[in-house]
Amino acid sequence: MTEGAALPLDRVAEGISLPLGLRDSVDTGEQTLVRASDDFGHIVAAPPLGVLRPRSEQQLQELLAFAGPRGLPVAVRGGGHSVYGQGQAAGGFVIDMTSMGSVLTVSEDRVVVEAGALWADVVRATLRRGLTPPVLTDHLSTSVGGVLCAGGLGSASHRHGLVADSVLALDVVTGTGELVTCTPEREPELFRAVLAGLGQCAVIVRATLRLVPAPQRVRRYRLYHADLSGYLADQRKLLHDGRFDHVQGQARLTAGPGWEFVVEAAAHHTGSRPPHDAGLLDDLHHERGTEEIEDLAFIDFLHRLAAEERILRVTGEWLRPHPWLTLLLPDDCVSALVPAVLGGEAQRDLRTTGLVQLCPLLAERLRSPLLRRPAGDVIHLFALRRTAPPADRAAVERMVEANRTVYEQARAFGATAYPINAIPMSPADWRTHYGPAWDTLARAKGRHDPGRILAPGYGLWN
Ligand SMILES: Cc1cc2nc3c(=O)[nH]c(=O)nc-3n(C[C@H](O)[C@H](O)[C@H](O)COP(=O)(O)OP(=O)(O)OC[C@H]3O[C@@H](n4cnc5c(N)ncnc54)[C@H](O)[C@@H]3O)c2cc1C
Incomplete structure (x- = not known):
């Protein structure tokens, strides 16, 4: 055939x-x-x-x-x-x-899209009107439905929460075949069960998303920190004072034996008055003289991973197995857990392949109740983005096992999974993951699917 x-x-x-x-x-x-x-x-x-x-x-x-x-x-x-x-x-x-992937209407504060639309298409349409969703994932080839099911964390989440938190209304077809429009006021139980709900209760057909004015340009900073404690101190400060519109970060292997930590932050501007670099950076603890600063059109900032993707496609790594793990860590375990994971023998591959993200978030901003997050005001997204060698099943299995080890290590400290991972999860693991929200999800599942x-x-x- x-x-x-x-x-x-x-x-x-x-x-x-x-x-x-x-x-x-x-x-x-x-x-x-x-x-x-x-x-x-x-x-x-x-x-x-x-x-x-x-x-x-x-x-x-x-x-x-x-x-x-x-x-x-x-x-x-x-x-x-x-x-x-x-x-x-x-x-x-x-x-x-993808057969239902159109951007239907853009008005002054909202966009209506079919759920198969890719985020790249959504922003192309909204930017024509000078508007943007308040928060977007780093990669724009994901679909609207896929990201809303996961929740959606991005560089502006420290300010605007999840992508799912900007949804105003949904049209869904439930597991029984019923077409339902839901909003925070109309069928609220279904609305809350669908957002960050892993597609358990319904298929999203269309979504209405909130829009905000888009900036023209973005000034982007990479600030290198030799030690984790200085990095975390800066990230917590940036989180609380809100001076940047985008805050993320990475751990990177140095030429020596250890790791360095990079704050990746960005501030919006119109182009005529770029932000004053010294005013934004002076009280931070990065290695002076190593900071990287660039000025980009907003659209180029949104597509900032496209060049990296092109390189990975050329090297073939984009098409190799990706046993990725993303966790949300409570603030009080980060300084102990992150070095333990990065230095752990079972995690050796992190030193040779992939990418490690460590990004701060304010817990209260993540509002969709099915996104399970650790206790505390400050939490950290910790993502281990491994790439396995081609045609090496044993390596893939080793990496999946390593993910499981980190998950259990982190869970013992109160961490939760951002639940799109390459780890086997049993129904008992899921029950633990959802904790007090399990009964709500199970009730919604029983009713809608x-x-x-x-x-x-x-x-x-x-
Ligand atoms: C390169 C890359 C970068 C990423 N960056 C980020 C990031 O910055 N932030 C972030 O939060 N996540 C990120 N992710 C994770 C990604 O957002 C999730 O895996 C998301 O679910 C992918 O959506 P998709 O449509 O591309 O995937 P698919 O594999 O097509 O779908 C994912 C899941 O969503 C469900 N689903 C999809 N559409 C619908 C629908 N219409 N109705 C109901 N269920 C549906 C599917 O059943 C499936 O379980 C990234 C992933 C990759 C591979």
Whole structure:
């Protein structure tokens, strides 16, 4: 069978006869199934029976109403950036939402988008009107639906919270095939269960997102710190005084045996009056004379990872397995845990491949209740972005195991997972992860997806 072939049969498997309205739209071509059983992680591969590229919400309703009573798993694919099969559905259906990826309307304070739209398309449309979502993820090839399901953390999260926190309204199709519009006031329980809800209760069809005026330019600073304590002191200061519009950071291996820490901060401006560098930097503890400063158009700042991606595509690393781990750490364990992880023997590969992010966040700004975060006012995103060598299954397994070790180490200090990781998670792990929010999620799942067919790739349920 060839890629893109419309289903020539009305039966995708023995005993499964598709309803008429879906027969032309479910693709069972071999290449399509292979693609739907792969993702950015290249670690897990679970082939579905077919892939639906919906042309309307009615088709989504029809598929879910069909799959629910039969207990057929259904996953949604947007940008395909999952790293551990989260968007796959073994023996079921994948909904490829890129067929519903239009930016519908942009008005002065909001944009209405189909959930399969990529963030790059969203900002292209909003910037034409001089507007932007208040917070965006670092990478803009992810889909609106995929990021809203995860929550969405970015360089402006210290100020504006999650990408999901800027959602004003959602149109969703639940696991029972019901089309529902939800907002903080209308169907609030479903609204809260969908945002940062890992696609467990519904497929997002459309989202209305808040917009704010976009700056014309951005002044970007990289501030190198030789020691973690000076770095953390500066990050906490920047978090509380809010002098920068964007705050992130990285740990980088030095030419010597140790690590250095880089504050990555940026301030908006119009171009006619760039910010006064000394006023922004004078009281910080970075190594004087090593700071890097550049001035960028806002759009170039938003696409700041594109050049890196191009290089990684040329070297081939972009297409290798990515056993990534992202955690949220409580402030009081960072200075002990981060050096222990970076120096740990099991984490040796971090010294030779990948990227380590360490970014400060204010807990109160992350409002979607299903995003589980550690206790305390200040928390830190700690991301280990490993790349495995090609065709070395043992290395991938070692890295996944190393992720698990770090997860358990961090969990003992009260850390939580940003739940899009390459680690096996049992239903018991998920129950621990959600803590007091577990019952809320389980109730919403029981009501909106009683057949437990949606988003099986996370492994939340037995
Ligand atoms: C290079 C890279 C950079 C990243 N940078 C960031 C970052 O800066 N900040 C951040 O927070 N995250 C980041 N992520 C993580 C990323 O945001 C999540 O993995 C997100 O879920 C990816 O969305 P997607 O549509 O690309 O992925 P997909 O794999 O297509 O989908 C991911 C999950 O979302 C669900 N889903 C997708 N669309 C819908 C929908 N319409 N309705 C219901 N469920 C849906 C799927 O079922 C799947 O489980 C990054 C990932 C990569 C690979």
